[in-house]
Amino acid sequence: MNRRLRLGMVGGGQGAFIGAVHRLAARLDDRYELVAAALSGDPGRAAASAAELRLPRSYSDYREMARQESARPDGIDVVAIVTPNHLHAPVATAFLEAGIHVICDKPLALTLAEGEALAALAKRQQRLFAVTHTYSGYPMVRHARALVAAGELGELRYVQVEYLQDWLAEPLEASGNRQAAWRTDPARSGQAGCLGDIGTHAWQLAAFVSGQLPETLSAELHTFVPGRRVDDHVQVWMRYSNGARGALVASQVASGEENRLVLRIYGSRASLVFSQEEPNQLWFTPLAGQAQRLTRGRSLSPAATHATRVPAGHPEGYLEAFAQLYTDAALRIHAMQAGVPPPTETDDLPCVGEGVNGMRFIEAVLDSHRAGGAWIPL
Amino acid sequence: MNRRLRLGMVGGGQGAFIGAVHRLAARLDDRYELVAAALSGDPGRAAASAAELRLPRSYSDYREMARQESARPDGIDVVAIVTPNHLHAPVATAFLEAGIHVICDKPLALTLAEGEALAALAKRQQRLFAVTHTYSGYPMVRHARALVAAGELGELRYVQVEYLQDWLAEPLEASGNRQAAWRTDPARSGQAGCLGDIGTHAWQLAAFVSGQLPETLSAELHTFVPGRRVDDHVQVWMRYSNGARGALVASQVASGEENRLVLRIYGSRASLVFSQEEPNQLWFTPLAGQAQRLTRGRSLSPAATHATRVPAGHPEGYLEAFAQLYTDAALRIHAMQAGVPPPTETDDLPCVGEGVNGMRFIEAVLDSHRAGGAWIPL
Amino acid sequence: MNRRLRLGMVGGGQGAFIGAVHRLAARLDDRYELVAAALSGDPGRAAASAAELRLPRSYSDYREMARQESARPDGIDVVAIVTPNHLHAPVATAFLEAGIHVICDKPLALTLAEGEALAALAKRQQRLFAVTHTYSGYPMVRHARALVAAGELGELRYVQVEYLQDWLAEPLEASGNRQAAWRTDPARSGQAGCLGDIGTHAWQLAAFVSGQLPETLSAELHTFVPGRRVDDHVQVWMRYSNGARGALVASQVASGEENRLVLRIYGSRASLVFSQEEPNQLWFTPLAGQAQRLTRGRSLSPAATHATRVPAGHPEGYLEAFAQLYTDAALRIHAMQAGVPPPTETDDLPCVGEGVNGMRFIEAVLDSHRAGGAWIPL
Amino acid sequence: MNRRLRLGMVGGGQGAFIGAVHRLAARLDDRYELVAAALSGDPGRAAASAAELRLPRSYSDYREMARQESARPDGIDVVAIVTPNHLHAPVATAFLEAGIHVICDKPLALTLAEGEALAALAKRQQRLFAVTHTYSGYPMVRHARALVAAGELGELRYVQVEYLQDWLAEPLEASGNRQAAWRTDPARSGQAGCLGDIGTHAWQLAAFVSGQLPETLSAELHTFVPGRRVDDHVQVWMRYSNGARGALVASQVASGEENRLVLRIYGSRASLVFSQEEPNQLWFTPLAGQAQRLTRGRSLSPAATHATRVPAGHPEGYLEAFAQLYTDAALRIHAMQAGVPPPTETDDLPCVGEGVNGMRFIEAVLDSHRAGGAWIPL
Incomplete structure (x- = not known):
């Protein structure tokens, strides 16, 4: 089995909802390790949230996070973006530009133009841009x-x-x-x-x-x-x-x-x-x-x-569907890192095109x- | 219990569908006796269909039926109209004009104008005009x-x-x-x-x-x-x-x-x-x-x-719902014949207004x- | 279509439950005409119940009913027994001995011995003895x-x-x-x-x-x-x-x-x-x-x-299942009266053997x- | 939040079924870290299985594992026993005697006597002995x-x-x-x-x-x-x-x-x-x-x-129910390690008494x- 991917997160601090779901989903199939996050733009809240999650590295500025993580030899492979919608595009842009893969909640952006720009950027940077349309994971x-x-x-x-x-x-x-x-x-x-x-x-x-x-x-x-x-x-x-x-x-x-x-x-x-x-x-x-x-x-x-x-007969649910997207994303990222084509079983992963x-x-x-x-x- | 109402039927001969359903529905609660019908416009088919149903009086012309039944001392109280749609209005008109109550399948008529004319006629003649929106009977x-x-x-x-x-x-x-x-x-x-x-x-x-x-x-x-x-x-x-x-x-x-x-x-x-x-x-x-x-x-x-x-727990179904409309119609007709107001429990019977x-x-x-x-x- | 069979009933007067169900069931497919009954052993209640049902002939003694009906040219073809259980056997015996077919509610009798005697009698008399295990009619x-x-x-x-x-x-x-x-x-x-x-x-x-x-x-x-x-x-x-x-x-x-x-x-x-x-x-x-x-x-x-x-999609229910038993019984009785074998489609009718x-x-x-x-x- | 508990596992190597379920369950709520295992009694299979799971410490003899882990400062807090039934008792005994908490699949043992001995041992050793009756976690x-x-x-x-x-x-x-x-x-x-x-x-x-x-x-x-x-x-x-x-x-x-x-x-x-x-x-x-x-x-x-x-409306399933047992067990173990009473919200965790x-x-x-x-x- 491949190494665990190093995962970062932007958004999802105390009082948030979907961030915790992303963390559960990322954990289930054991393909990720959450190592860094900007859980909140408020430094106090960011630090408290990170401590609660036992995170090694905490940031309150996502641009700073993108910069530092891309510079570290053990920096994150991929970032999960779980902020309110208006931040999806700027955050994703920052990480893509830093060469970091992106898993972003939906809707992709505030406008179609923003979304198309993200798609173009992801293509240019040759990075994965998955969009968590959860129900595709069932x-x-x-x-x-x-x-x-x-x-x-x-x-x-x-x-x-x-x-x-x-x-x-x-x-x-x-x-x-x-x-x-x-x-x-x-x-x-x-x-x-x-x-x-x-x-x-x-x-x-x-x-x-x-x-x-x-x-x-x-x-x-x-x-x-x-x-x-x-x-x-x-x-x-x-x-x-x-x-x-x-x-x-x-x-x-x-x-x-x-x-x-x-x-x-x-x-x-x-x-x-x-x-x-x-x-x-x-x-x-x-x-x-x-x-x-x-x-x-x-x-x-x-x-x-x-x-x-x-x-059969042992029900799986919402978290398993969500986890499937994370697993597919991991399989894709490993393939990209290895320079091989994406495995066909990941064809069902919704990506930036579906976000657009x-x-x-x-x-x-x-x-x-x-x-x-x-x-x-x- | 009141006497059984004498029921006539227009349409519903061999090869038809909804006529048989009306007959089942009319029979279930024992408030009707089917005594006369113009089951088909084709005389041979009308007679054969009537024999199969052991009907005392068979017609092939609904106008003739309306005329004769209204003239008999034991003529029908009410007619069920189960023809294709284009005949609803002419048949209903003939029976209403003969002073006979009507139970008609839906849709009421071919046009709104036709429908409104029927409503006006039923009102003028002071006759019941029920429309069999079956699902209201559940x-x-x-x-x-x-x-x-x-x-x-x-x-x-x-x-x-x-x-x-x-x-x-x-x-x-x-x-x-x-x-x-x-x-x-x-x-x-x-x-x-x-x-x-x-x-x-x-x-x-x-x-x-x-x-x-x-x-x-x-x-x-x-x-x-x-x-x-x-x-x-x-x-x-x-x-x-x-x-x-x-x-x-x-x-x-x-x-x-x-x-x-x-x-x-x-x-x-x-x-x-x-x-x-x-x-x-x-x-x-x-x-x-x-x-x-x-x-x-x-x-x-x-x-x-x-x-x-x-x-409870003993399922009733489509025929019972249909029968309920017939029962409500019977209760209304008895009240009209007795010159008393319709029983409040029949308020749910769909009539010509709903048809319009x-x-x-x-x-x-x-x-x-x-x-x-x-x-x-x- | 065959003539309607003349149906009698024992039990099922005012305040009873299953008698009314039998009457609905017998009516649905139009193969019976209820013409005589001993709806109660109490003469007053029997008469009042019969009047409410517009019955031509009312009895309060089922033995008398069996005697008289078997003697009339237009006497009943078949009797429905809807009394409490202890009367099933004596009533059925009286009618079978009078040569009248029987449709009886369940359980068949008070004891196995009683039940076996009924089965033997029905066989000897060559009469139908149906038992209303309703759910077999679905x-x-x-x-x-x-x-x-x-x-x-x-x-x-x-x-x-x-x-x-x-x-x-x-x-x-x-x-x-x-x-x-x-x-x-x-x-x-x-x-x-x-x-x-x-x-x-x-x-x-x-x-x-x-x-x-x-x-x-x-x-x-x-x-x-x-x-x-x-x-x-x-x-x-x-x-x-x-x-x-x-x-x-x-x-x-x-x-x-x-x-x-x-x-x-x-x-x-x-x-x-x-x-x-x-x-x-x-x-x-x-x-x-x-x-x-x-x-x-x-x-x-x-x-x-x-x-x-x-x-399909137009639900049938409990009364239809019950009616099916009456219809199957009618088909059997007509065959017996005509001296022909019972139609194979009535093979599912529960009879006295299942009662035993x-x-x-x-x-x-x-x-x-x-x-x-x-x-x-x- | 408390530190992650160090989890060991006995059984659950390649080709097994329930071991993988335990690992998913242990991971979901992020309260455990799987650090050591005897995934198989066969050394080759044990090692290969451990590598696939990226495990730091692999054993093929559970007694050796109990001995070594209890001796390490960073030894496991708790062991999950996912072997066939006949090994439940000996494995649990070895770890309890080494002072290590136990989470064991069901049935508890091969005989009632074995089960009672385990219950007595767990009590004497003052260690948690949870039994994974999964459905209690729903x-x-x-x-x-x-x-x-x-x-x-x-x-x-x-x-x-x-x-x-x-x-x-x-x-x-x-x-x-x-x-x-x-x-x-x-x-x-x-x-x-x-x-x-x-x-x-x-x-x-x-x-x-x-x-x-x-x-x-x-x-x-x-x-x-x-x-x-x-x-x-x-x-x-x-x-x-x-x-x-x-x-x-x-x-x-x-x-x-x-x-x-x-x-x-x-x-x-x-x-x-x-x-x-x-x-x-x-x-x-x-x-x-x-x-x-x-x-x-x-x-x-x-x-x-x-x-x-x-x-509500976001279905949880079998793995979540299983994970709940792991979470409850973690809450209990932390309480035991802290010398405080178990939290009342863990009262629903099935333990060795239910196994008995x-x-x-x-x-x-x-x-x-x-x-x-x-x-x-x-």
């Missing part, structure tokens, strides 16, 4: 993608994806919740609220499994909670090149829902249904036929097998919404 | 409506209704299937294909439970099967007066789906989910809370209790579709 | 039986059947509930409480689908509710001739359960699971394979098709329980 | 236990636990499968096959949640696969001190089942159902009431909260089986 999502790619669904007809939560159903940002505060602040989150936070996940999941991007979309945003400065509800229609139709809805005000991300894909020969809250199974139903419940561990596509750790697609989606939705739902090409 | 649908009416969901936020089937995923109309043939023939089905056939059910269910009609809608139709002359896929967005949003999809080309009619209603305080394929249960989930599985027989709203026959709403929906969707998805007021 | 139960018979499961290994309710979790019989009163009164219900009431259903379902009776059983009964005079909880182990094992549990004190009758059959090649509360589906899973959700309407065994009325098996089960369980769980041959 | 299992302890179910009535798999439905041990080989070899697995492998999990889960052990049991074992030397199917009845009943079944030949561990507990006031394959939810249903689906992340007992990492209960269960089942199902006190 074995049954990968199996779904493999089934579509193998033509099992026939011609695409209808894609329905919904992502419903209720955690922002009330004005949480007004009551001191840090997560809610930055996610509803356009300066830190971007112009897209729910759209950027979970709409991009739904979009990516549909594209990842269907293997297609729509040609055009029509969208409307809505804000249900009075005083909120970003959207908390998104509806999108899509049209695909072959005439297939799609519908996407994302909402953070759907009372009672925890994290309902459901994808349904209908083809001319069969359909697939995946529900994130029950990720160990995938439903496959032929036209005029009967549903088959495909389960993780008994679905033998190489893609699904590659992403599974324990036998997400930004394109955000901008198209915003454009369509402003134009009263006009159909916008992608 | 106890848990009625319980859902009662919960919304009681304010349990808070303010309406998002209504999602989908009705997906796969039976028309291939060009069945080209292979001699009689059901497919008339349903895809604009002359008999009207301009709305899937839209009229199941879209109206989805629309009615959402309105029935939410207690609201949207103010405006935006829609697109699509035809997936080459050569088909009507739509087989419908997508609609809705906006409600309080700003609530809605999304409706109906498709008859959704591979693998049998009869997936699912309604999700999200309010500011709680949500409801009903799935027609599992009609003995209803999910109720408070904001930030945990789902409750409400079951038929243990849900004690008067509306649900009125519509249930056997104890369905026609209004169809026309608005057609208008919006032709206008490239423009928002159309209802 | 299409997916019949499909399950067909799959087992076709060898799809391989060799039988393990049969698990459970029937759990909570309606007797408290001493309902002490609070005036008539259903609870007779069902917990050994004089009317027999020595078997829960054992006879629902244990026999579980037993019959397992035998019906597996196509086998165990060779021996070991059992224990328990009474949880203080003061109750019969068992309210039953546990049974079974051994089959090929070494297969079985476990049966029936309980009427299982808090929260409505009518949980679940059958799981494991063979050397595959397994089947049927849950009565979701009767439109059946799960089939091959060894090391993935579950298939077989649905009513898309499962094309002749046995399932024969027992279905409406298309049920009595044999009851006595074996009682014997084993008294002997401290000793293994008792059947 | 948040919803802990929540269930808390609900029972709080009296929410009323008085216990019926406990039903089943654990069904199909992986040994065929003679896998004859085809070179190493897992199957040792698990069906009495010399390595003990006399209990399925009984020890998964029956003990079912037993422990029932006891853990119900808070009670039965007073007596009656059991039978069976071997379905010809030539197999241990049982592959177990059935047990239980009686509790208050008269409550229980039934346990465990089978490794149940075609189609992956890892179906389901616990149902019925009390006089309510019931609970937990299914291991859907571990993020727990069903709670009051007597005569409606089911509530309690979910991880929204079930706020301290016990459940302590065992959860990510928000498991051995008592195995011996009682074997005794009852040999005595033809006689009731055996525990």
Whole structure:
């Protein structure tokens, strides 16, 4: 087995949410060692957070971190960026320019232009730029993608994806919740609220499994909670090149829902249904036929097998899916360091190109919404 | 118990589908006796069909039937209209003019104007005009409506209704299937294909439970099967007066789906989910809370209790829901015949007004579709 | 279509439960006309109940009814017996002796000896004796039986059947509930409480689908509710001739359960699971394979098709299953009256032989329980 | 945060199964560092396995390992024992005698006497002896236990636990499968096959949640696969001190089942159902009431909260449950090292006492089986 990669992190200090998830994910498959971080821009908080995590090297300035780490012989191989959205681009730029691989949370950036610049930079620097679209890490999502790619669904007809939560159903940002505060602040989150936070996940999941991007979309945003400065509800229609139709809805005000991300894909020969809250199974139903419940561990596509750790009937979950992205990233980085092509089993790792697609989606939705739902090409 | 009402039927001869369902439904609660019918416009088929059903009186001309039955001392009290759509209005008109109550399948008519004329005629004649929106007969649908009416969901936020089937995923109309043939023939089905056939059910269910009609809608139709002359896929967005949003999809080309009619209603305080394929249960989930599985027989709203026959755990289904409409109609007709107000427990019976709403929906969707998805007021 | 059979009923007057279910079931498929009944042994109640049902002929003495009906040219063809258990045998005897076919509720009788005498009498009189083991009427139960018979499961290994309710979790019989009163009164219900009431259903379902009776059983009964005079909880182990094992549990004190009758059959090649509360589906899973959700309407065994009325996705339920037994009985009676062999599609109708098996089960369980769980041959 | 504990491992080399699971579990919450192991008794395999895991210190003799590690200043704090069953007792003895804490897989030992000796030794040495009954680590299992302890179910009535798999439905041990080989070899697995492998999990889960052990049991074992030397199917009845009943079944030949561990507990006031394959939810249903689906992340007992990492709707699974045991063990060891009482939130960690209960269960089942199902006190 290869050595553990040296991992750095920017963001994710005390009071943060997704940073801890990244750390769990990086740890699970034992391919990383977290050795350095700028957990907060506030020096006190950064130091306290680092101590709590027993980190050897702590920074409060990510530029300084990029500089110093790239200069050390034992500097980090790769940095995980888990800051609020507005910092994704500057932080990623700093590390890429320092020659350090990047694993970045989504959405990729604040604007499409920013995103495209990152993609160009990553290419120029020949560095990995993974984007943590977590749900791509589920074995049954990968199996779904493999089934579509193998033509099992026939011609695409209808894609329905919904992502419903209720955690922002009330004005949480007004009551001191840090997560809610930055996610509803356009300066830190971007112009897209729910759209950027979970709409991009739904979009990516549909594209990842269907293997297609729509040609055009029509969208409307809505804000249900009075005083909120970003959207908390998104509806999108899509049209695909072959005439297939799609519908996407994302909402953070759907009372009672925890994290309902459901994808349904209908083809001319069969359909697939995946529900994130029950990720160990995938439903496959032929036209005029009967549903088959495909389960993780008994679905033998190489893609699904590659992403599974324990036998069928022993559920894996969200952290395992997240860990899979980290594992794929590690396999890619080792290959790049060795100067060999990336292993084919890492083909399912979402990278900066998918992040750019997400930004394109955000901008198209915003454009369509402003134009009263006009159909916008992608 | 009141005497059995004398029931007539127009349509529903050999090879038909929904006529047999109406007969089962009329029989279940023992409030009707089928005594006369014009089962087909073809005299031979009408007679053969009537003999098979052991019917005392058979006609092949519905006008003749209306005339003769209204003249007999033991003539029918009420007629069930189960013809293809284009005959709903002329048949209903003939019987209403003869002073006979009507139970009519949906969609109500070919056009909104026709539908409105029927509503006016029923009012003028002081006759019942029930429309068989079957799904309104389910106890848990009625319980859902009662919960919304009681304010349990808070303010309406998002209504999602989908009705997906796969039976028309291939060009069945080209292979001699009689059901497919008339349903895809604009002359008999009207301009709305899937839209009229199941879209109206989805629309009615959402309105029935939410207690609201949207103010405006935006829609697109699509035809997936080459050569088909009507739509087989419908997508609609809705906006409600309080700003609530809605999304409706109906498709008859959704591979693998049998009869997936699912309604999700999200309010500011709680949500409801009903799935027609599992009609003995209803999910109720408070904001930030945990789902409750409400079951038929243990849900004690008067509306649900009125519509249930056997104890909890003994499933009732589609025919029982259909029978409930017949029972409610019988209770109404007896009240009308007795000159007393209709019993309050029949308030949930869909009548011609809801049929007119369905026609209004169809026309608005057609208008919006032709206008490239423009928002159309209802 | 054949003429409607003239149906009589004994039991089922005001305040009764299962009588109304039999009437709904007899009506659904339009093969019967209820024309005479002894709805109660109390003349006043019998008359009032008959009037409510608009019955032409009412009796209060079932012997008198058997005598008179057999003497009339338009007398009943068949009688439905829906009394408490202790009357099953005397009533059935009276009608069989009068040459009238019988449809009887379960358990068949109070003792095995009584049951065997009924079977002998029915054979001697050459009359139909159907026993309403309702769950045999479900299409997916019949499909399950067909799959087992076709060898799809391989060799039988393990049969698990459970029937759990909570309606007797408290001493309902002490609070005036008539259903609870007779069902917990050994004089009317027999020595078997829960054992006879629902244990026999579980037993019959397992035998019906597996196509086998165990060779021996070991059992224990328990009474949880203080003061109750019969068992309210039953546990049974079974051994089959090929070494297969079985476990049966029936309980009427299982808090929260409505009518949980679940059958799981494991063979050397595959397994089947049927849950009565979701009767439109059946799960089939091959060894090391993935579950298939077989649905009513898309499962094309002749046995399932024969027992279905409406298309896939339009749920049928308990009353339809019950009606199927009445329909099968009608088909049999018409064949007997015509002197032709019974139609093969009625092979799934439970008759007096299965009723006798049920009595044999009851006595074996009682014997084993008294002997401290000793293994008792059947 | 405390320092990482230094972890050792015995067993779990190349080709093993559960060792890798222990390592994943130990890593997840970052409380351990694996620094030494005797991964195999074969020196070559031990070394190769250790290299693959980048282990600093590798042994092939566990006694040597215990000796050396206890002598080092940086020796291991705790050892994980993941060998076949027959080595549990000798290995645990060696490490306990060396003063090293133990985390041991189940079943605890080959015999009850061995198990009791281990318990006594752990007590004498004042060392932690955790037993990895994984399913106790699920948040919803802990929540269930808390609900029972709080009296929410009323008085216990019926406990039903089943654990069904199909992986040994065929003679896998004859085809070179190493897992199957040792698990069906009495010399390595003990006399209990399925009984020890998964029956003990079912037993422990029932006891853990119900808070009670039965007073007596009656059991039978069976071997379905010809030539197999241990049982592959177990059935047990239980009686509790208050008269409550229980039934346990465990089978490794149940075609189609992956890892179906389901616990149902019925009390006089309510019931609970937990299914291991859907571990993020727990069903709670009051007597005569409606089911509530309690979910991880929204079930706020301290016990459940302590065992959860990510928000509701983000599924956790088997590895997280396993990791929880490791975390609880770490919290206990730190407390012991600090000389303070164990934190109350670790009360749910299964320790050697539960392991002894498991051995008592195995011996009682074997005794009852040999005595033809006689009731055996525990």
